[in-house]
Amino acid sequence: MAARQYTKCIEPGDFQDLGFTYLAAMGIVATAVTAVTAAVLSGLFVALVAAAIAAVVVLITFLLWWLYGRLICLDDEQQCIIGVALGRPSVSALKKAGDNDASFNVALAPSTVDIFAPKDPNSPDIYSTRLPEPKEHYWDNPLQGHIVRPNPIVPRGYVSDVGHVRYLKAIHSEFEGSGIRDLLIWANAVLALLILALALSWIPGMGLFLALLALLLSLLSAFAGLSGGLNPGDPQDVDPNLGEIVAGQIFVIKGNWIYDSLHDGWNEIHAIHACQKIGTMELDGKTWPSQIEAPPEFGGMLSLATLPEVERAIGVWCLAIRQAEDAEAGGSRSDPAQDWAVHPQVDGCTTVIIT
Numbered sequence: 001m002a003a004r005q006y007t008k009c010i011e012p013g014d015f016q017d018l019g020f021t022y023l024a025a026m027g028i029v030a031t032a033v034t035a036v037t038a039a040v041l042s043g044l045f046v047a048l049v050a051a052a053i054a055a056v057v058v059l060i061t062f063l064l065w066w067l068y069g070r071l072i073c074l075d076d077e078q079q080c081i082i083g084v085a086l087g088r089p090s091v092s093a094l095k096k097a098g099d100n101d102a103s104f105n106v107a108l109a110p111s112t113v114d115i116f117a118p119k120d121p122n123s124p125d126i127y128s129t130r131l132p133e134p135k136e137h138y139w140d141n142p143l144q145g146h147i148v149r150p151n152p153i154v155p156r157g158y159v160s161d162v163g164h165v166r167y168l169k170a171i172h173s174e175f176e177g178s179g180i181r182d183l184l185i186w187a188n189a190v191l192a193l194l195i196l197a198l199a200l201s202w203i204p205g206m207g208l209f210l211a212l213l214a215l216l217l218s219l220l221s222a223f224a225g226l227s228g229g230l231n232p233g234d235p236q237d238v239d240p241n242l243g244e245i246v247a248g249q250i251f252v253i254k255g256n257w258i259y260d261s262l263h264d265g266w267n268e269i270h271a272i273h274a275c276q277k278i279g280t281m282e283l284d285g286k287t288w289p290s291q292i293e294a295p296p297e298f299g300g301m302l303s304l305a306t307l308p309e310v311e312r313a314i315g316v317w318c319l320a321i322r323q324a325e326d327a328e329a330g331g332s333r334s335d336p337a338q339d340w341a342v343h344p345q346v347d348g349c350t351t352v353i354i355t
Contacts (some may be wrong), residue, residue, distance in 0.1 A: 005271040006181040009073035009258045018065040023273035056191045063184040066128045072259040079257040080318035083108040099223035102233030105170040108144040115169035138169040159264045167266035176271040179229035186221035250279040252317040295320040
């Protein structure tokens, strides 16, 4: 399977902030004005349906913005990084209004992995016996610090509260799920039913039936979306052999480098397009391993123990990913000749040459 991506980032100069402020303000105004106007002209039922249509139109606009206007592009090219997972990817659809991306934080080599702010000045972090480094320490990483550092091209602020400062130290990375895209599809279906209910309201019982059907679909879609959605983000989309991601595993990751504007934000790799486990380490915040895996053509092992070695590892692994992508782009996933269970060099099968 290939990585899934339903979002598209927007250039900084084209960004418009339509977040929850828009949803609340425009939703209330549009619904109220429509309801009052329709009530005066056509009665209570038509007013309720018209108000529902206005509310759904506002919701659809918000969902379109979420998918295609919320994320700000930080680079036209995908970024390739090496870092260590600080936890398992998690899906929080209920907490994130139906967004079912699987997300986790990655500390970038060779920065310390001690990213969590203490609960209070007298309490050490749960991952360390010392206080974490200030966020600027992570930005000074000469190889990958710019990935998490606030970017001047962003027309929004960066998070500053203690509870979220960790997002300025380790890069938030996400495997996309279909939750918001699915909500958009359901919202369009609800809108179509409501328009039909309004258009056919002169037929006894028909308008009410269609309106109730729209209400039922709304409830079902809301329940499905908030409970996790149909296709939550899954690392197995990127690589079916990736296995379970846990804290301490080192990965090379490639994906879109963006700023998420839904909140006072931070930079992200969103969506992840390539993810390869290349080693493990202890999360002691101090030492990166002197041995990690290398692509077969390079043989032996690589190291993340020093800056030059990290730079070489990034170059080697990111080149290998690019070569693999180029090879796939030049081939075909649907070609029957590629659909083998035993390698052709083993079973002797050859492609028929047509002359």
